[in-house]
Amino acid sequence: MNKKIAVLPGDGIGREVAKGAVSVLQAVGERFGHQFSFTFAGIGGSAIQASGTPLPQETVEICRKSDAVLLGAVGGPKWDHLPGHLRPEKGLLGIRKELNLYANLRPVHYYSSISETSPLRKEVIEGADMLVVRELTGGLYFGKPSGRSRKNGEDSVVDTLFYKKEEMDRVIRLAFRLAEKRRGKVTSVDKANVLESSRMWRETAEEIGREFPHVKLEHMLVDNAAMQMIKAPRQFDVIVTENMFGDILSDEASVLTGSLGMLPSASLSENGPYLYEPIHGSAPDIEGKDTANPIAMILSAAMMLRISFGMEEEAKAIENAVKQVLDAGCRTVDIVPFGRRPIGTAEMIEEIKATI
Amino acid sequence: MNKKIAVLPGDGIGREVAKGAVSVLQAVGERFGHQFSFTFAGIGGSAIQASGTPLPQETVEICRKSDAVLLGAVGGPKWDHLPGHLRPEKGLLGIRKELNLYANLRPVHYYSSISETSPLRKEVIEGADMLVVRELTGGLYFGKPSGRSRKNGEDSVVDTLFYKKEEMDRVIRLAFRLAEKRRGKVTSVDKANVLESSRMWRETAEEIGREFPHVKLEHMLVDNAAMQMIKAPRQFDVIVTENMFGDILSDEASVLTGSLGMLPSASLSENGPYLYEPIHGSAPDIEGKDTANPIAMILSAAMMLRISFGMEEEAKAIENAVKQVLDAGCRTVDIVPFGRRPIGTAEMIEEIKATI
Numbered sequence: 001m002n003k004k005i006a007v008l009p010g011d012g013i014g015r016e017v018a019k020g021a022v023s024v025l026q027a028v029g030e031r032f033g034h035q036f037s038f039t040f041a042g043i044g045g046s047a048i049q050a051s052g053t054p055l056p057q058e059t060v061e062i063c064r065k066s067d068a069v070l071l072g073a074v075g076g077p078k079w080d081h082l083p084g085h086l087r088p089e090k091g092l093l094g095i096r097k098e099l100n101l102y103a104n105l106r107p108v109h110y111y112s113s114i115s116e117t118s119p120l121r122k123e124v125i126e127g128a129d130m131l132v133v134r135e136l137t138g139g140l141y142f143g144k145p146s147g148r149s150r151k152n153g154e155d156s157v158v159d160t161l162f163y164k165k166e167e168m169d170r171v172i173r174l175a176f177r178l179a180e181k182r183r184g185k186v187t188s189v190d191k192a193n194v195l196e197s198s199r200m201w202r203e204t205a206e207e208i209g210r211e212f213p214h215v216k217l218e219h220m221l222v223d224n225a226a227m228q229m230i231k232a233p234r235q236f237d238v239i240v241t242e243n244m245f246g247d248i249l250s251d252e253a254s255v256l257t258g259s260l261g262m263l264p265s266a267s268l269s270e271n272g273p274y275l276y277e278p279i280h281g282s283a284p285d286i287e288g289k290d291t292a293n294p295i296a297m298i299l300s301a302a303m304m305l306r307i308s309f310g311m312e313e314e315a316k317a318i319e320n321a322v323k324q325v326l327d328a329g330c331r332t333v334d335i336v337p338f339g340r341r342p343i344g345t346a347e348m349i350e351e352i353k354a355t356i
Numbered sequence: 357m358n359k360k361i362a363v364l365p366g367d368g369i370g371r372e373v374a375k376g377a378v379s380v381l382q383a384v385g386e387r388f389g390h391q392f393s394f395t396f397a398g399i400g401g402s403a404i405q406a407s408g409t410p411l412p413q414e415t416v417e418i419c420r421k422s423d424a425v426l427l428g429a430v431g432g433p434k435w436d437h438l439p440g441h442l443r444p445e446k447g448l449l450g451i452r453k454e455l456n457l458y459a460n461l462r463p464v465h466y467y468s469s470i471s472e473t474s475p476l477r478k479e480v481i482e483g484a485d486m487l488v489v490r491e492l493t494g495g496l497y498f499g500k501p502s503g504r505s506r507k508n509g510e511d512s513v514v515d516t517l518f519y520k521k522e523e524m525d526r527v528i529r530l531a532f533r534l535a536e537k538r539r540g541k542v543t544s545v546d547k548a549n550v551l552e553s554s555r556m557w558r559e560t561a562e563e564i565g566r567e568f569p570h571v572k573l574e575h576m577l578v579d580n581a582a583m584q585m586i587k588a589p590r591q592f593d594v595i596v597t598e599n600m601f602g603d604i605l606s607d608e609a610s611v612l613t614g615s616l617g618m619l620p621s622a623s624l625s626e627n628g629p630y631l632y633e634p635i636h637g638s639a640p641d642i643e644g645k646d647t648a649n650p651i652a653m654i655l656s657a658a659m660m661l662r663i664s665f666g667m668e669e670e671a672k673a674i675e676n677a678v679k680q681v682l683d684a685g686c687r688t689v690d691i692v693p694f695g696r697r698p699i700g701t702a703e704m705i706e707e708i709k710a711t712i
């Protein structure tokens with residue numbers, strides 16, 4: 001097959017890990033006889049530096065013309081002083097909105113080979129395997145009004161949590177579809193004892209739940225969910241929630257297993273192209289040091305092969321290569337056990353490539 | 357001294373633990389020669405049943421005339437079908453607003469005597485000791501508009517995150533004052549890379565930080581904070597954040613040490629009366645079973661003695677009694693080690709009373 005992939009490395013370690021994904025995909029292309037063509041485009045802080053905007057129109061067009069998008073990470077202290085509309089994060093939020101990527105999928109699972117890196121006791125975390133589905137283009141992130149005002153000498157500020165019912169509908173339905181293919185349970189997270197939007201969310205989940213009688217639906221308040229994830233992470237299969245709650249809970253979930261540097265994500269729309277990115281950020285503190293873990297980005301590429309291109313065997317080839325390399329003891333510094341020698345980003349990429 | 361205390365037992369196990377606090381306070385009164393007079397008043401679901409509203413005006417008046425308020429917990433599935441304005445939680449939100457309780461203080465610390473109950477590895481959690489200061493009367497909880505609408509056949513819903521700058525100001529200043537008496541560090545949590553309200557929050561924290569040059573101020577994004585609490589909880593001293601983030605993070609913090617059933621909280625206003633309540637909820641599933649842990653409520657009473665009445669020695673007497681009883685091996689079911697016999701709520705209360 002012939003596939004066009006847009007690559008948006010972004011900032012910080014995003015640039016290092018994106019390079020890794022591209023070279024691993026080239027290896028996959030050679031082995032399986034596919035043609036992957038890569039078009040690089042700017043986003044985030046580096047795009048601000050190069051062209052004065054965190055999301056150049058050209059980047060949006062390149063993405064739209066591609067079959068899938070790979071993104072590294074955006075942000076860094078260099079751009080923290082800039083006004084709101086000129087921050088690297090606006091590039092990320094902008095591309096989500098432009099491509100209508102309404103659902104962010106974050107699978108979190110326990111790797112027994114790196115069990116020592118989890119902050120949780122082994123008996124609590126062992127075997128945990130959940131998928132967080134986060135609504136990605138609504139809620140507090142995009143609602144209007146959002147801004148300051150001054151009345152009678154008093155400063156105040158407002159942000160708006162706005163949802164159309166149909167925006168809740170589509171992401172919750174997707175969560176149910178995904179649960180059907182997993183262990184058949186959806187935990188819908190809200191704050192229905194306080195927020196009107198959460199009460200509509202809960203009703204919508206109930207309605208959609210009736211279309212999937214063989215999937216178990218459970219509601220959980222967001223504060224309780226933040227506790228349950230730590231106390232009993234194995235209870236979760238698919239978790240679905242709105243944008244801001246999803247931002248917090250999916251990051252919380254991602255450290256439970258100790259493998260933040262290994263977790264991929266996929267962001268889906270109705271008609272594609274979809275976007276794939278690691279869960280971790282741009283980590284400006286370790287930029288250029290060849291210590292970043294490239295596995296999250298490489299596994300994001302595997303998700304792309306499976307979900308966007310239907311290349312199950314090829315996706316498996318990457319996932320198996322990662323597993324083998326880990327089993328062989330290769331570790332970047334974030335997952336290395338105490339007293340063992342870590343390898344660098346480039347070496348990890350080479351090991352995975354060689355195994356494919 | 358003579359002190360008037362309003363007691364709002366509320367629902368579920370709130371009723372059982374409130375009784376415990378009252379009887380422990382009576383023991384303290386006898387030993388130290390104080391007169392505590394208790395006035396009971398309704399709130400939450402039980403108030404809905406008794407008088408048709410989750411917060412009767414009489415309750416507000418009793419609280420206003422008291423020197424401090426003790427609250428059990430509110431809520432339960434019995435009232436989940438009721439419309440928004442008639443839910444038990446409205447009683448809790450209502451009393452916070454009526455008494456202008458703008459800051460909720462939740463100290464979380466590690467008890468080595470119950471270290472086995474923490475889901476975290478001992479080397480991660482040992483020695484953790486943080487104070488979460490949550491803004492309690494603003495943000496998404498109270499902003500207007502909050503409601504549904506229908507336009508062109510499309511349903512939508514809105515909630516509003518609104519803050520006056522001065523509301524940020526007072527709670528952040530309180531956090532700095534508290535940090536001065538602790539280890540001198542404030543972590544201000546926001547989502548300044550996305551929300552306007554968070555950008556104002558961060559600026560306000562910076563401004564107030566300049567008034568406290570000897571307190572270290574650090575900013576942390578809420579998603580990162582949700583991770584850092586699990587990965588490295590010892591890094592935190594005082595955490596200050598807005599209402600909804602505080603709801604989520606303080607619950608997350610409270611399970612880290614494994615002692616949710618032991619954690620008290622205090623809610624403060626400018627001029628009092630202050631309100632004290634356990635962190636846990638009404639736990640309707642264990643209501644009436646004599647298995648609830650009364651320690652969180654009893655330690656909330658100790659906070660009341662210290663903060664509202666300036667009775668340091670008396671507060672210490674309660675805290676020491678709790679410590680002794682735990683050291684002697686008394687455990688309710690939530691903190692009992694595997695294979696040991698738990699004691700009931702009433703027995704735990706008696707043990708603590710007897711020790712005072």
Ligand SMILES: CC(C)[C@H](C(=O)O)[C@@H](O)C(=O)O
Nearest residue numbers: 075089092093247549550579
């Ligand atoms: C960088 C930031 C805007 C973004 C978000 O909050 O969505 C990030 O935290 C994420 O989760 O992808």
Ligand SMILES: CC(C)[C@H](C(=O)O)[C@@H](O)C(=O)O
Nearest residue numbers: 193194223431445448449603
């Ligand atoms: C019961 C609920 C309204 C309340 C809140 O969200 O504030 C509770 O979770 C709390 O933290 O005290």
